[in-house]
Amino acid sequence: MKELSLNILDVAKNSTAAGASLVKISLDLSESGMLTLSIVDNGCGMSEETLLGVTDPFYTTRKTRKVGMGLPLLKMAAEMTGGGLTITSSDKAGESGTSLVATFDTNSIDCMPLGDIVSTICILIAGSPEVDFVFTDTRPKGRVALATSELREVLGEGISLAELEVQQWIKEYLEEQYREIENL
Template structure:
């Protein structure tokens, strides 16, 4: 992985795989240069034992391979800048979900660039058009925001957010917001 936005794409897919109906992805760059990335979902959550194992590369939920690199790679990306990865989770019925917070010191030479975050968000939405994604990217100069629940309200039930025409609109909508901050 050469971009933090690729890690976000990979890890946020765990949320939709966990059956989440709402996924909040928030980025915030503080004046100090510390970048916080949080991903909060209302999926099925993980029990304590699973949670202990997720940053171990030899733990995975998939059946085709015995290794799972997603979270270990994100943890490594954070730690090599002096930051950290924290995950908490609950499997309690009605309030289940997982929240993940990764911090990065963007002044560190080992901090990967954020990269193409717009593609990441577009692909997440296209892959799970029925999920409510709330995306925010807060910088010193302004804030980018996208709430797919809001878009779905405008579009109605029969038009999917995965439709190519809608995907193009979302991409341009985000591009314009990034240009203005």
């Protein structure tokens, strides 16, 4: 993985695969350059035993193959910069979900660029148009935000967020917000 946004795309898919109806993805960049990524979902969660194994590359829920690289790669990306990865999860009925927090020191030479985060968010929404995504990117200069529940309210029933016209709108909506905070 050459971009953090690719790790986000990969790992956030675990949330939708866990049957989450709500996935919150947030990025927070502090003045000092510490970047905190958090992905919180209300999916089925994991047992304590499963949780212990998820950052082991030789652990996977996949049946086709014996390796699972998604979380180990994210952990490595965070640790290389001096940051880290913490995951908490509950599989109790009614309160299940998973919360992932990864920290990165963006001053580190080993910190990957964020890359095309807009594309990542669009693809996540297109891949699971029925899921509610809340995305925020908060930086010292400003904030980018998108909540798909608001879009769904306008679109009404019957028009999927995966429709190309809607996807195009989401892409431009996010790009415009990014341009604005970059020009400040």
